[in-house]
Amino acid sequence: MTKAITVSGLHKSFGATHALDGLDLDVERGEVHGFLGPNGAGKSTTIRILLGLLRADSGAAQVLGRDPWSDAVEVHRRIAYVPGDVTLWRNLSGGEVIDLFGRLRGGLDRRRRDELVERFELDPTKKGRTYSKGNRQKVALVAAFAADVDLLILDEPTSGLDPLMEEVFQRCVAEERDRGRTVLLSSHLLGEVEQLCDRVSIVRKGRTVESGSLADLRHLTRTSVTAELAGPPDGLARLPGVHGLDIQGHRVRLQVDTARLDAVLRALTESGVRSLTSTPPTLEELFLRHYGEAATASTSAAAAAAESSTEVER
Amino acid sequence: MTATAPAPATAPTRGARPLAGTGTLLRFALRRDRVLIPVWVAVNALMVLSMPNTLKALYGTAAERADLMRQMATNTSLRAMVGPVFGDSPGALTAWRVGVYAGALAAVTSLLVVLRHTRDEEESGRQELVSSAMVGRRAPLTAALLAAVVADAVVALLITVGLAGQGVAAVAKGPPGARPAFLHISQPTRKAGTTMAASSWKKNTTAP
Numbered sequence: 001m002t003k004a005i006t007v008s009g010l011h012k013s014f015g016a017t018h019a020l021d022g023l024d025l026d027v028e029r030g031e032v033h034g035f036l037g038p039n040g041a042g043k044s045t046t047i048r049i050l051l052g053l054l055r056a057d058s059g060a061a062q063v064l065g066r067d068p069w070s071d072a073v074e075v076h077r078r079i080a081y082v083p084g085d086v087t088l089w090r091n092l093s094g095g096e097v098i099d100l101f102g103r104l105r106g107g108l109d110r111r112r113r114d115e116l117v118e119r120f121e122l123d124p125t126k127k128g129r130t131y132s133k134g135n136r137q138k139v140a141l142v143a144a145f146a147a148d149v150d151l152l153i154l155d156e157p158t159s160g161l162d163p164l165m166e167e168v169f170q171r172c173v174a175e176e177r178d179r180g181r182t183v184l185l186s187s188h189l190l191g192e193v194e195q196l197c198d199r200v201s202i203v204r205k206g207r208t209v210e211s212g213s214l215a216d217l218r219h220l221t222r223t224s225v226t227a228e229l230a231g232p233p234d235g236l237a238r239l240p241g242v243h244g245l246d247i248q249g250h251r252v253r254l255q256v257d258t259a260r261l262d263a264v265l266r267a268l269t270e271s272g273v274r275s276l277t278s279t280p281p282t283l284e285e286l287f288l289r290h291y292g293e294a295a296t297a298s299t300s301a302a303a304a305a306a307e308s309s310t311e312v313e314r
Numbered sequence: 315m316t317a318t319a320p321a322p323a324t325a326p327t328r329g330a331r332p333l334a335g336t337g338t339l340l341r342f343a344l345r346r347d348r349v350l351i352p353v354w355v356a357v358n359a360l361m362v363l364s365m366p367n368t369l370k371a372l373y374g375t376a377a378e379r380a381d382l383m384r385q386m387a388t389n390t391s392l393r394a395m396v397g398p399v400f401g402d403s404p405g406a407l408t409a410w411r412v413g414v415y416a417g418a419l420a421a422v423t424s425l426l427v428v429l430r431h432t433r434d435e436e437e438s439g440r441q442e443l444v445s446s447a448m449v450g451r452r453a454p455l456t457a458a459l460l461a462a463v464v465a466d467a468v469v470a471l472l473i474t475v476g477l478a479g480q481g482v483a484a485v486a487k488g489p490p491g492a493r494p495a496f497l498h499i500s501q502p503t504r505k506a507g508t509t510m511a512a513s514s515w516k517k518n519t520t521a522p
Contacts, residue, residue: 051446073331073448081446087438089346103338104447140443153446 002065004029004151004182005050010059012045012206019045020056021206027184027199029150032177034197035186036287042206043186044084047155050184051081064151077106080144084156086136088128094139095124101143113146119168133160145172152176152183158192170195190284202287217286222255224279225264230272239263250274334450339457343431344464350430351465354423359472362416365408366482373407404482420469424462431458 005027012020020042027033037043048054050063052072061068063075088097102108117124120138131139137160144152158169173183173196187193193200200217202210210217222243229250236252237245241260246253256264268276344351373379379402385392386399397414400406432455435441441454
């Protein structure tokens with residue numbers, strides 16, 4: 001079965017700016033795929049190319065088995081898109097906009113639309129100019145979720161929604177996945193990504209730096225351990241994979257590569273453990289490492305000196 | 315790095331269908347402008363249709379009309395200011411006095427309508443949302459041009475019918491340079507349309 005989206009070696013420049021520098025992306029059918037990266041990484045440019053709004057300079061892209069530029073209209077029959085900030089027509093009501101997109105996309109499930117309007121607590125009779133930012137986004141979301149499509153491309157779709165609606169959105173995406181639809185979700189909300197995404201691609205400066213399931217990516221992060229010991233801690237600095245070791249009397253704070261957790265715990269229990277707190281790797285730590293390597297390097301310059309003695313080449 | 319080439323397309327290419335969705339977009343444009351277009355059309359038509367009565371007051375008698383023709387023939391600076399008179403009939407005089415203004419107003423209306431449905435949509439970001447649906451690349455511009463054509467056609471029709479109703483011939487039988495009102499009004503649309511189509515064509519087929 002063909003993949004929903006395949007992108008390989010995509011290049012796109014706007015004058016002197018290289019927005020995409022050999023980007024790769026693979027989205028299987030029926031999965032929710034997270035598309036993450038810092039600002040200016042090339043996420044929106046990639047999405048525009050997938051929608052056939054832009055033409056790549058080089059590289060290959062396929063959406064649902066077709067070329068998105070030359071087969072744009074056919075591809076759009078099976079796609080629904082929600083942009084980051086939605087602008088609507090001032091003198092049209094939300095319901096009219098949803099119906100318009102139903103006509104333009106070639107089919108709208110009426111019952112699903114009504115159900116979604118209720119769940120998102122949207123008033124479809126108000127005019128576009130009276131909608132707040134969140135309500136405008138709800139209009140676009142309802143139009144997309146109610147459409148009869150195979151692939152949903154969502155570019156930061158919940159940036160204006162309150163936490164309650166964010167929950168509704170997450171449940172809707174889960175429902176879409178259960179129906180066998182594919183979702184490409186570009187988001188900065190790591191909680192959302194953690195809840196929803198099966199696989200994740202992280203892009204930075206126009207290239208994909210990491211791609212895989214969250215479980216795979218977590219192996220690459222560190223667990224934070226805080227422990228209060230009965231006796232003096234011993235030999236922790238010598239263990240491989242330990243970073244940021246901080247010993248104050250009998251209190252130990254450290255970060256350890258999750259793969260090396262076992263050895264550290266054994267060392268701690270040897271000294272006698274009074275209390276132990278272990279924080280699993282957060283997605284935030286993972287992303288911050290990829291998003292801002294330059295930024296973290298400058299802030300932890302002091303820690304780097306201490307780390308270098310415990311750092312082990314993996 | 316996954317260097318595998320993407321699988322070949324599983325379905326035959328049907329082509330880009332550049333005008334897909336034009337009908338829907340046209341109906342949508344006319345619906346959005348359901349107040350704007352009628353107002354501009356009405357103002358234009360009223361301006362033209364009120365002219366015969368005004369002219370009757372100014373050049374009611376044959377003597378006054380003969381006087382006018384003589385002045386026009388001799389006084390070149392007058393001709394430069396108000397344009398040459400086409401003829402003697404009420405229709406010719408109406409076309410002379412208000413024809414250019416009606417054409418200019420129709421041109422402005424066309425410009426307004428086309429911009430509202432092309433440039434405004436692009437700048438506000440709504441066009442991106444629309445273009446992500448089943449809409450061909452040429453469809454938005456085509457729909458905008460057609461909406462302008464509709465507006466101009468309505469003006470031309472109103473003027474032709476209205477003048478005929480007043481007993482004034484709206485189609486010139488006389489000297490060249492006078493044209494049927496219909497063609498006269500639609501000229502600005504055709505000019506505006508060709509220019510915009512040309513620039514948009516270049517934009518869509520070359521770069522991003």
